Amino acid sequence: QLQLQESGPGLLKPSETLSLTCTVSGGSISSSSYYWGWIRQPPGKGLDWIASIYYTGSTYYNPSLKSRVTISVDTSKNQFSLKLSSVTAADTAVYYCFRQPLGTFDYWGQGTLVTVSS
Amino acid sequence: QSALTQPPSASGSPGQSVTISCTGTSSDVGGYNYVSWYQQHPGKAPKLMIYEDSKRPSGVPDRFSGSKSGNTASLTVSGLQAEDEADYYCSSYAGSNIFYVFGTGTKVTVL
Numbered sequence: 391q392l393q394l395q396e397s398g399p400g401l402l403k404p405s406e407t408l409s410l411t412c413t414v415s416g417g418s419i420s421s422s423s424y425y426w427g428w429i430r431q432p433p434g435k436g437l438d439w440i441a442s443i444y445y446t447g448s449t450y451y452n453p454s455l456k457s458r459v460t461i462s463v464d465t466s467k468n469q470f471s472l473k474l475s476s477v478t479a480a481d482t483a484v485y486y487c488f489r490q491p492l493g494t495f496d497y498w499g500q501g502t503l504v505t506v507s508s
Numbered sequence: 509q510s511a512l513t514q515p516p517s518a519s520g521s522p523g524q525s526v527t528i529s530c531t532g533t534s535s536d537v538g539g540y541n542y543v544s545w546y547q548q549h550p551g552k553a554p555k556l557m558i559y560e561d562s563k564r565p566s567g568v569p570d571r572f573s574g575s576k577s578g579n580t581a582s583l584t585v586s587g588l589q590a591e592d593e594a595d596y597y598c599s600s601y602a603g604s605n606i607f608y609v610f611g612t613g614t615k616v617t618v619l
Contacts, residue, residue, distance in 0.1 A: 436511065437546075437554065437597055439608040450607055486553055493542030493601050494559040501553050 392417040394487050394499035402506050408474040412487030412499060419468045420445040425490040427461065428472045430483040431501075438483075442490055443470055477506045512537065512598055512611035519617040520588045528614045530581040530598035536609055538579035542601035545574055545583045549594045557596075558583060585616070593618045 398410035412426070419426060427442035441451045441461040451459050455474070463470040474481060482505050489497040513531040520526040530537065530545075537543055543561045546554035556565055558574035561581060571586045581600070585592050598611035 436613045437599070437610040439599075439610065442607070450604075452608075453606060491559075493540070494544040494556060495546075495554075495599070496556045496559070496565065498553040498555070 392489065392497050394489065394497060396485060396487050396499045396502040398502060398504070400503055400505060402477055402504065403508055404478055404506060405476055406506075408472070408477050408481065408485075408504055408506075410472045410485055410487075410502065410504070412470050412472075414468045414470075414489075417489075419463065419470065420465050423491060426463070426470050427488055427490055427495075429486045429488060429495065429498075430481075431486070432480075432483045440474075440485075441472065479506050482506045510609070512600060512609055514596075514598060514611040514614045516612070517615045517617065519619055520585075521619045522588055522590065524588050525584060525586045526588060526616060527582050527584045528596055528598075528616070530583070530600075530611045532579050532581075532600055532602075532609070534579055536600040536602035536606075537576065537581050539603065540601045541576075543574065543576060543581040544599045545572075545581075546597045546599070547592075547594045548597065554597060588618050590618050592616060 393415045395413045425442040428440040443449045443461045458475045460473040484501040486501045487499040488495040518526045545558040548554045561576045562574040573584045596614045602609045
């Protein structure tokens with residue numbers, strides 16, 4: 391059974407860089423059928439897609455976050471990662487990693503809460 | 509990019525049906541056959557319930573069905589059960605500039 395697990399710091403100060411890693415088990419991140427990526431959900435609010443990546447390194451980003459976001463993949467570790475620079479309180483959210491067949495998000499990690507506070 | 513519009517809440521008694529709408533534009537919902545629906549219980553990750561407008565993943569009960577007409581997609585839950593009480597979100601592919609948008613979310617209450 392495919393599993394995704396997010397990891398990374400849960401507390402950041404304003405202006406710092408958020409770094410999260412998603413480890414995939416039970417399947418290969420190098421599968422030709424899937425993109426992988428990140429979605430976030432501020433407390434009590436809805437879902438926002440952040441970015442997606444293919445195992446070859448092909449990426450695409452939410453235009454509203456593109457200037458601050460980098461997504462990368464490490465096929466040797468079966469992992470992919472997210473970096474979000476210059477964070478503010480508005481970036482406080484639960485961050486989920488996902489697997490993405492064409493047009494949808496079918497497997498999700500459990501989510502990790504990242505809080506930005508001074 | 510604007511979020512897709514969903515009603516904030518919907519409700520029904522056990523055994524009844526509830527339908528949730530998801531309204532977008534011809535640039536997202538109406539332009540592609542890539543509307544998905546997700547169920548989210550409190551404190552849990554979203555779970556895929558419908559993809560490609562009306563297809564059900566393996567393991568999702570056939571009480572859940574999806575449809576689309578023009579720029580509005582709908583999720584119907586038939587034979588409501590207590591465990592169906594959750595938040596529901598739609599999403600749609602929105603082309604190669606915006607890529608993906610989500611709905612505003614609907615809280616379904618089983619009375």
